[in-house]
Amino acid sequence: MTTTRGRGRPRDPETDTAILNAALELFVERGVEGTSIEQVAKRAGVGKLTVYRRWSTKEDLLAQAIERWVSDEVTPSAADVYALPPQAIVEHILPAAAEMAASPDFRALVARIMGSAVSHPSLMAVYWRHYILPRRELAAAMLRRAQQDGMVAPDADLDVLIDMMAGAVTYRVLQPDPPDAAEMLRYLTAVYRQAGLYPPAQQTHP
């Protein structure tokens, strides 16, 4: 590593990165039950207190490590969501979202997160509150706009519709024969289209 270490009080971004990377690796390898702050510190090459100074619980650390990996690219900005039509936003995020959703790391993460949801619900609770709920609020804003445009039924349950979109992707990547990036692009387009956030494949003129 080429970092300048040991500066004491001010947080060193490279130390944070090393800790978050180590946490994500251990989580994917061993799950939440098999990961401890001590192991993360050891793998990151830092002291246990260095980790605890930044994250008070294992769940906070893992949730941030997961979120950091789910790149900013695939989450539209709130400004875009409130300014642009849904189709423009979907088109903008689709390529990076397909790339990410088709990666083996994403599959492994989804399996670990889902797999720990019942045996160790505190991770899902922290991740949900801090990271998923804000993203769902953006998705709901897109869907409300699509309702105004007549693309989504006025009586649609938007929480259910968001679950159908997110649930389809997480379910699909855990099935046998997971899609590559090109197939995932087609798949995501079909999901957004079915939800009403993307126009029909073709206007047929018989």
Add this chain to the structure above:
Amino acid sequence: MTTTRGRGRPRDPETDTAILNAALELFVERGVEGTSIEQVAKRAGVGKLTVYRRWSTKEDLLAQAIERWVSDEVTPSAADVYALPPQAIVEHILPAAAEMAASPDFRALVARIMGSAVSHPSLMAVYWRHYILPRRELAAAMLRRAQQDGMVAPDADLDVLIDMMAGAVTYRVLQPDPPDAAEMLRYLTAVYRQAGLYPPAQQTHP
């Protein structure tokens, strides 16, 4: 137990039941990696060979144990699917499906199945081929009929739409604050409605 045991060669249904129950319990407690044929035999109170005589692999045993729990009640018969309109089938299966999907056992099973999909893909592969694919074929038949009735878009990707329905439910039960049976009934109705298998909540006459 009131069974007539020890008849030798012919398979004893109660032995099968004991083995399947033990397999399901161990799977929920320990996951697929933590479950072995030996442990299942021990918990069921039978010899290892008794298990192996019936199931050649752990995956075959677990897949059947899971499937047996996912009661027949919530899977419509092929005869019904090809004879009845989708709405009638959905109405018929909804109460039992809601009851099942709201149960803690279902949540634990979903978490274990999803959680093992990447680390131990052979279980998902067996379960998918033997049990999920036939159910998806019935769902596709319902959706094709709904397409004929104009309730599902003619260019809809039915595999994606099935993933959206099944994915929503598996995703929802792993979220914080999982639904009780009454809320799950409302939720499933919204899912089927959004997919086009159930009529809109109300015809508004402004």
